[in-house]
Amino acid sequence: MAKLNMVQAINMALKQEMAKDNRVIVLGEDVAQDGGVFRLTDGLLDDFGKERVIDTPLAESGIIGTSIGMAMAGLRPVCEMQFSGFSYLMMGQFEAHATRMRSRTHGQITLPLVVRMPYGGGVRALEHHSESREATYAHLPGSKVITPSSPRNARALLIAAIRDPDPVVFMEPKHSYRAFREEVPEEEEVMPIGVAQVVQEGTDLTLVSWGAMMRPALKAAAEVEKKRGTSIEIIDMLTISPLDGDTVCRSVQKTGRCVIVQEAPRSYGVSSEITARINDKSLMYLEAPVKRLTGYDVVTPYFGREKNYIPSASRVVRGIEETLDF
Amino acid sequence: MAKLNMVQAINMALKQEMAKDNRVIVLGEDVAQDGGVFRLTDGLLDDFGKERVIDTPLAESGIIGTSIGMAMAGLRPVCEMQFSGFSYLMMGQFEAHATRMRSRTHGQITLPLVVRMPYGGGVRALEHHSESREATYAHLPGSKVITPSSPRNARALLIAAIRDPDPVVFMEPKHSYRAFREEVPEEEEVMPIGVAQVVQEGTDLTLVSWGAMMRPALKAAAEVEKKRGTSIEIIDMLTISPLDGDTVCRSVQKTGRCVIVQEAPRSYGVSSEITARINDKSLMYLEAPVKRLTGYDVVTPYFGREKNYIPSASRVVRGIEETLDF
Amino acid sequence: MPKKEIAKFSISHLQILDEKAKVDTKLEPDLSEEYLVNMYRWMRLARELDERMLKLQRQGRLGTFPPNTGQEAISIPAALAMQDNDWFLGAFRELGGRLVRGEPLTSTLHYYNGWEEGNILPMDNPRMTPTSVVIGCQIQHAAGTAYASRYKGEDAATVCFIGDGGTSEGDFYEGLNFAAVWKAPVVYICQNNQWAISVPREVQTITETIAQKGIAAGMPCLQVDGNDPLAVHVAVTEALERARKGEGPTFIEAVTYRLMMHTTADDPKKYRSEAEEKDAWTREPMIRTKQYLINKGYWDEAKEEALLAEVKAQVEDAVKEFETPHGWKEDEPFRHVYGTEHPYITEQHQEFLREIQADLAKEADHG
Amino acid sequence: MPKKEIAKFSISHLQILDEKAKVDTKLEPDLSEEYLVNMYRWMRLARELDERMLKLQRQGRLGTFPPNTGQEAISIPAALAMQDNDWFLGAFRELGGRLVRGEPLTSTLHYYNGWEEGNILPMDNPRMTPTSVVIGCQIQHAAGTAYASRYKGEDAATVCFIGDGGTSEGDFYEGLNFAAVWKAPVVYICQNNQWAISVPREVQTITETIAQKGIAAGMPCLQVDGNDPLAVHVAVTEALERARKGEGPTFIEAVTYRLMMHTTADDPKKYRSEAEEKDAWTREPMIRTKQYLINKGYWDEAKEEALLAEVKAQVEDAVKEFETPHGWKEDEPFRHVYGTEHPYITEQHQEFLREIQADLAKEADHG
Ligand SMILES: Cc1ncc(C[n+]2csc(CCOP(=O)(O)OP(=O)(O)O)c2C)c(N)n1
Ligand SMILES: Cc1ncc(C[n+]2csc(CCOP(=O)(O)OP(=O)(O)O)c2C)c(N)n1
Ligand SMILES: [Mg+2]
Numbered sequence A, B: 001m002a003k004l005n006m007v008q009a010i011n012m013a014l015k016q017e018m019a020k021d022n023r024v025i026v027l028g029e030d031v032a033q034d035g036g037v038f039r040l041t042d043g044l045l046d047d048f049g050k051e052r053v054i055d056t057p058l059a060e061s062g063i064i065g066t067s068i069g070m071a072m073a074g075l076r077p078v079c080e081m082q083f084s085g086f087s088y089l090m091m092g093q094f095e096a097h098a099t100r101m102r103s104r105t106h107g108q109i110t111l112p113l114v115v116r117m118p119y120g121g122g123v124r125a126l127e128h129h130s131e132s133r134e135a136t137y138a139h140l141p142g143s144k145v146i147t148p149s150s151p152r153n154a155r156a157l158l159i160a161a162i163r164d165p166d167p168v169v170f171m172e173p174k175h176s177y178r179a180f181r182e183e184v185p186e187e188e189e190v191m192p193i194g195v196a197q198v199v200q201e202g203t204d205l206t207l208v209s210w211g212a213m214m215r216p217a218l219k220a221a222a223e224v225e226k227k228r229g230t231s232i233e234i235i236d237m238l239t240i241s242p243l244d245g246d247t248v249c250r251s252v253q254k255t256g257r258c259v260i261v262q263e264a265p266r267s268y269g270v271s272s273e274i275t276a277r278i279n280d281k282s283l284m285y286l287e288a289p290v291k292r293l294t295g296y297d298v299v300t301p302y303f304g305r306e307k308n309y310i311p312s313a314s315r316v317v318r319g320i321e322e323t324l325d326f
Numbered sequence C, D: 001m002p003k004k005e006i007a008k009f010s011i012s013h014l015q016i017l018d019e020k021a022k023v024d025t026k027l028e029p030d031l032s033e034e035y036l037v038n039m040y041r042w043m044r045l046a047r048e049l050d051e052r053m054l055k056l057q058r059q060g061r062l063g064t065f066p067p068n069t070g071q072e073a074i075s076i077p078a079a080l081a082m083q084d085n086d087w088f089l090g091a092f093r094e095l096g097g098r099l100v101r102g103e104p105l106t107s108t109l110h111y112y113n114g115w116e117e118g119n120i121l122p123m124d125n126p127r128m129t130p131t132s133v134v135i136g137c138q139i140q141h142a143a144g145t146a147y148a149s150r151y152k153g154e155d156a157a158t159v160c161f162i163g164d165g166g167t168s169e170g171d172f173y174e175g176l177n178f179a180a181v182w183k184a185p186v187v188y189i190c191q192n193n194q195w196a197i198s199v200p201r202e203v204q205t206i207t208e209t210i211a212q213k214g215i216a217a218g219m220p221c222l223q224v225d226g227n228d229p230l231a232v233h234v235a236v237t238e239a240l241e242r243a244r245k246g247e248g249p250t251f252i253e254a255v256t257y258r259l260m261m262h263t264t265a266d267d268p269k270k271y272r273s274e275a276e277e278k279d280a281w282t283r284e285p286m287i288r289t290k291q292y293l294i295n296k297g298y299w300d301e302a303k304e305e306a307l308l309a310e311v312k313a314q315v316e317d318a319v320k321e322f323e324t325p326h327g328w329k330e331d332e333p334f335r336h337v338y339g340t341e342h343p344y345i346t347e348q349h350q351e352f353l354r355e356i357q358a359d360l361a362k363e364a365d366h367g
């Protein structure tokens, strides 16, 4: 097994699926010759040629719109939005067609396509390059939204996304692109979409996160465990639509306490949905309010200030302790 | 006081504000000569002329984009998206500029503009004409989102929206356009943005809704009160961003039980956010889980089926009784 | 300012059969009697269905729909010029073309009466998409289907429609540009019927022609008389040949007129004069097409009556079938959110079934 | 197919000062020594700042930014041709023009170092917007500001920029169409620098020119040598006159070359040859502009050295000021979400202050 960072792992997934299935086409801005501005698609052009790896004109709606057409005609486009901050330009097409075609034709026409996009902050980027707004796509029925957190699950989930019969928004936490490496098996590994993962079992508190926030969450959990011998169950949501609330509820029924870590603004974010799911099925097990450690309802600040606007491990530690001491 | 329906009340608000303030410009598809496909802007062209009431080319992004430019230059555009289902085409401009300009210039450039759009189902319309997705805009920091429920509050809130210094998405429940009439005073009436309204005080249960769902909610409340002598406190959210969670929390602290009625799909909707707010501040007062009566996480069905997909008064009655009997 | 010219463009207009049924024999396509009569038959059928649907809608037996009357000479000749494996991507005013491509009349009726079932076509892997209500989107889909056809080594092309108003959407321009850059086998047809609901063509854009918008993508573009089925046939046929030869997309503006209301929810009196409408009726396509057949010696009043009776009957049968109870399931949408199962959807599906049972029970009590 | 021509268009190219500094005296604008020297001074300042920023970025003293080197002859002559009350709406590669319009050098530096404070301009009601990162949007804003200017009875016009890649966005086309329909006083300038990050102009669109995209909106359009400040001056000046006369918008393609990396995060070696870059350097604008001044008798090496020293010093001072601690508040964003107070924002503001206090305290412990 090679130790890969998330960029390499995603690149590996793309190469392996493209080698297996010539219906898979990669398109987007700067994905071919340049290999993507983050090098996610590096080498694909050499391996698969310009018919399958396409530098498109600069138009997000056009990228998804043509991908939809390709998918209608039996291809499996994997298109890229250069940054999630520009993906709003594709929402018209995505909502009107990608998410609905199966439903309106009762499955006669389906759109197996993947929209990859880097999201989130922490890389000192220009404005519009640091937003975390995964809930926006998760609120659209008919779409699936995945937020991997590590090289290994990113690779396994991207393969699942490419093989999935429905449109998948694959949101890559760009802060994690090169933040760390992980063993990733050469042989194929596929993870299920729509299933959260209990990455550590515990009995005293349930700690939930996804994407780039898994790192401060894990760090904080370790610190609290060390400090107070607390047993923390840690859940990585992995998919945020359709959301696996049951795994969280099962855990909360055991621990009675829950802390959710979210990078996105607080209102109408994923932590609100998870909290609502806990309310629906596990309210009476709660010994303390679900603690939501999130970004704030402010416009994402420029990178000069961003550090304090992204939940830190120490903030998570405090949140965990407050919830334990409630 | 005249008895007006919501169409007339909104039309009245537009006429009164345009008469008062010549910075107010109305633009959109079919808003001038035709008076809007629902006649919301009827008569404006005659009263204010084609410089102030503009039939634009057919381009939603262009409508919001030019409105942003007008607002930069000191006008107060009130633009219309013909249906909320087409408003996704304006999200790029709206998110990138409308919601952020104040923040990125620390208020040196501000964008006082209103985007009006009919939303929601129940009018036997073609596909894409019946969605309820108000949370989509509410998740964007820097935007305000209003969902009036009656002729009178629609008129008073639209005036507030036009005078507001920030971009406001004004989502009009088209099902309520002509559903009923209400006394609307000739003289100016303005309601505050960001404040929910307790439309009826009660002690046993808190019933929360907004927009078109206020009608089945009120009907159901009356029925349960009659049937079981229950005292129900009814809250009309009116604004969903910034959301007034405190009014809901105060009520829940009193009643200990809460039912939320939402037309939109369940996941990542407004009821999830309200439930999360209750968790944050009033969890320990809850005697039963917050009951979320919502649309389902399915693609909005065509009108042949839509009836059963929109919460009905009798469904709300059952939800209230289950919550009372929990 | 004087400077050197580096690029020149021009737009031409093609008309072969004018409103008086005068035919330009130099341009007249060589079409068999059978082909022409068949084309006219489809035009009649579409007209008949359109008129019948209007009545049904007015009687509350059908939902809102956009009448096609007056535009029969565009999508029908285009559809007839296509191969089976070509893609037909419409907007929402290509009734005739959809019928030619195999949409059952009952499906059209079910679609406009609010049932997804109307979108399900009888063939497998249909190469026609449902109505594209959100304006402009299909232009981009077409670049994608065309790219896919070539990628798969098929000789299939894509024919894609849009209205004059639709050409103001950014998606229209983006889609044209993608298709041109990819040299994709697409034929784009703008049905310029002069109106976008209440907005006239000249308020939509100040260009002399809609056709010239193709210049922005560097694709061949021309204008044809959209009430002239021969001109449409020739333009589409030549464009399809270019597409199949790998010469890339073509943009065709077909000039016509929306003779009826935008949709049954619209009232044209608010924004246009009856005089304008009356004048437009003098150029509508049916009369000249019928006269052309007569002049050719292919047609007479007897045949006309027979055809009218035939299409009436066909439409009547469709309406009957449409109105026989179908018993489609209320919970169908839950089965088609995803192609995979998910517990949270299943859970809501169960909840939905409980809720409608309870609602029905309650309604039962109350009456 | 033979048919009648109904519309004709052509695109011309304007060059007045060629790369050898040869001037076409018939087209040469009558500009004073002062005007020309001032223009050159701004060009030098922009070039100097650009080079200094690159060094700062490489030393980790500045964030990512898009170098402007080679494009000084576009936004600077354009900005100088404008009135104070005109609107300047840039994309993100108009450094020189922004400086001319009154953006302090320190603001540029702060903006690219991640501080919103860099967007706040020293004048009130500035008629220049911050960088528009999301590509294409500003084209539509410009139609709006221009409409507003006319509505308010001002004689102000709007000058708006976009890149060659940006012209592929739907917003670009929609915005042009709105401006044309409204006959809005706008001058659109496309800085065609041949590249959109790694995507070359010919992969972006197959049109012979970018200029011809204006034909799709029915607006006058032309191409100019964007490395020739005289051509840019003339084209923009005439377009501004048209705009103020109420004759509507103009679209100008200014042909130039992106001599440096797209942004400091980009590596052009991945996608273009050094030979191509070297060749482009032979056409860059500074050399010919300086030579033109010399030929005019307005300039010599002594003046050049003095100017270089002056702009270096000016940039140095700006860098010093930029690097002196500013002490801007961490919680500033909470004050600018809305122009009105809301308890839920206030509540989060308080929470934020508590959290950063606690984080600081913790960091203090740990080190
Ligand atoms: C994106 C979008 N915006 C607005 C509408 C509402 N609408 C439906 S049809 C129409 C006018 C279309 O005009 P045109 O493109 O000329 O087609 P026609 O109706 O004349 O066939 C409008 C504005 C829509 N369906 N989609
Ligand atoms: C809507 C949008 N999509 C993608 C990007 C990412 N991006 C930034 S600059 C750029 C290329 C722009 O090329 P061009 O318009 O030619 O301007 P230039 O950089 O050459 O000045 C891209 C793709 C963006 N900023 N906005
Ligand atoms: Mg039309």
Ligand SMILES: [Mg+2]
Pocket (backbone or CB within 6 Å): D163, D164, D165, D191, D192, D193, D194, D195, D196, D197, D258
């Ligand atoms: Mg460029």
